[in-house]
Amino acid sequence: MIKRSLFLVTFAASLLLWLGVAVAEEAFFETEALNTGLGVAPERVDRSTPRATVETLFRLGALGDWEAAAHVLDLSALPPGLQAEQGAELARKLKSVLDRKIIIDWSQIVDRPDALDARASSRAATSGMARKSLRLWEFDLGPVPSSIRINRVAADGGEPVWVFSERTVENILPLYAEFGPTRFEQWLPDPLRRDAFWGLMWWEFIGLPLLISAAVAVGLAVRSGVRAVRRKATARLSKKIIQAASTPLIVAAITTVIWWGAANLFVFSGRINVLVSPLVAVGFVTALLMLILNTLEQVLDALVGFEDIDLTTRQEAQNREMATKVAALRRVLALAIFLIGAGIVFSTANIFERLGLSILASAGAITLILGFAAQKVLANIMASLQISLNQSAKVGDRVVFKDHLCHVERINFTYVQLRDWDGTRLVVPVEEFANETFENWTLKEPEMLRILKFKLLPDVDLEALREAHREVIGSLDPEELDDTQKAKVVVTGQDVFGIDVWFYVPCADPNTSWDVACQAREALVDHMNRIARQTKTPIFPEATPAEAA
Structure with missing residues (x-):
């Protein structure tokens, strides 16, 4: 009985399915x-x-x-x-x-x-x-x-x-x-309107370079005009506004020429149009978003500008922190504006409808390729945000990076700009800067202790050295020194050549501590030589180059 019921159910389902297909085929x-x-x-x-x-x-x-x-x-x-x-x-x-x-x-x-x-x-x-x-x-x-x-x-x-x-x-x-076809295309001779290859007509191989050349020429003209207007501007705010609008105006001018030409002068075939239309959308959106971003940056500079402030001094600790946060805010705004612009382009350019779904079927592979290619860039961007948020290095901080004594001048999207003590600039990828161990002399407390290390003979008069150290500390600029009670002379080790004597120099500002330490070292060497002449006993051990090595 059960088998018979199952057979009837299966037969009925098959019949309904067959009838459904039969009816469907007659749609x-x-x-x-x-x-x-x-x-x-x-x-x-x-x-x-x-x-x-x-x-x-x-x-x-x-x-x-x-x-x-x-x-x-x-x-x-x-x-x-x-x-x-x-x-x-x-x-x-x-x-x-x-x-x-x-x-x-x-x-x-x-x-x-x-x-x-x-x-x-x-x-x-x-x-x-x-x-x-x-x-x-x-x-x-x-x-x-x-x-x-x-x-x-x-x-x-x-x-x-x-x-x-x-x-x-x-x-x-x-x-x-x-x-x-536009009226201009209809005026062209028949040979130019014939199919060439790759689904394009002969006139398109001439019209596209001409349109691009015209757009570039207009862009150069706009740039020259903007520069002329900027030179005539006298107010600082006016110059900043013109500078902020310069690049967006150039991009908008080039895009407008291409858009007008592709719509009214040269109506290109689908193979070209499918690229031109999204690029026009990208151009207009880019110009608008660049104008917004540049304007926001100028507003931030006007509100919390640090151009006329030396952020390397110890009195500007709060401004250094603010400058780093403003830099982080700019990066977040730039990233957000980029994502908004990408969404606008994809929603308005109708890219998916024009390209077809099978062409986009490889979008996953393309995304992987682009993601791999942009891995370093994305890693640098995230590292720059990390540095800005955790404040491990702020704009104006004094750092030692790979034996370079530098100031942090700028933390950009993909690189950190450092100014060495001799004025040269180091450009370091942000990811490398974040992953390397570096000394931050300004972090937390700006005060620091510089240690001058000397190798001296074991029978040197330590009390005379301490007196010389006190005289040297007293001769330095008090504004550049921290608590002088931290100034000490200690023996930290010995070997066959002599004893290791360390002279502590407490400095108030890490940005000037290196110069203060150099002055103190020079004065100490002068005092030691004077002591050696007075006592007619050597202070520094004599060693051959081979022994020193």
Whole structure:
């Protein structure tokens, strides 16, 4: 009994599934007549599947057989007497628009009569369903976007065929007026308007370099104009505002020329347009965001400017901390503005629609490649934020990095700029600076103890040395010294050459401690030589170069 019930359930499910497929295969629009003014479609016209219909349009268009290509359009809106004449022209104009605006991803156009997408996810709304209408592309044709759609149509009991929908055919003329060849292109001689290679026409190999050259020339002119205006400006704030707007204006000028030229002078083919359109969006967004970022930086400089302040002095500890936090804020703002700009570009440039999904199927691999290539840059950016947040090194701090005594001048996105004691600059990648051990003489308490180390003979008069040390400390600038009670003379070791004597010099400012230590060392050597002459006994051990080594 149970086996019989299971058999009946299985049979019923199979029957329903078969009926569903059978019904699905019959999904189409019924119409009384289809393109009666064109006559019977020739055998070279294949309208059996969506892909075959689109391929037929491009194949016959490449041959110039527009009369046959008209059969892939639903011309029901035209009187039969006008279908043959206007259908060929409409087919030509539709192909021209598609050539100029898209790159066809054939793998995304279904090649089944029922248009069932076998690759669709089981959760998709159309999973396992035959379809009778497909939207292939969409163009911005204000105020309402225009879709390129193909329908499966059967005329009065005939075989269903796939044709470009009646609504799409109605939009061909507005689309051609918006995206078709410009008047300038129509003036060009026929040889230049012929196909060259890589899906481009000969005039495009001339027009694109000309457009780029014109854009660069305009950009250079804008730069010269901005520099002239800046030279004439007298107020400091005006110069800063002009400087902040300089680069955004140049980028905007170049982008405007390319945008206007590609829209009104040279309407390029899809292979070029698919790159130009996103680049135009990137250019305008970049110019706007750069203007915002530069303006914010100038505002921050005006509020908490440190250009006229020497941040290396010990009195500017609070300003050093503030300058480092402002630098961190700038990096956070720049990163946030970059992410916002990237989102705007991807949402407005319609990149995914233009490129097709299969081209973006490799986006994961491309992302990995770009991520690997940008690994160092991203690591440096994160390291710079880390330094700014944990305050391990602030702008103006005195540090010893790889035996270089430096001031931290700048903490940028990808590098730290250090000024050596002799005025030279060290440019260190932020990641390397953060991973290396370095001494920060200004961290926490600016006061520090400099130790002068000497190798002296064992029978040296230590009390005389202590008296000389006190005289040296007394001769130094009191403003540069810390608590003089920390000044000591101690013996820290001995060997066959003599004893190790350390002289402590307490310094108040790490930025001047090196100079103070040099003065103290010079004075101590002078006192030691004087003691040696007075006592007629040597103080420094005599050693040959081999022994010293």
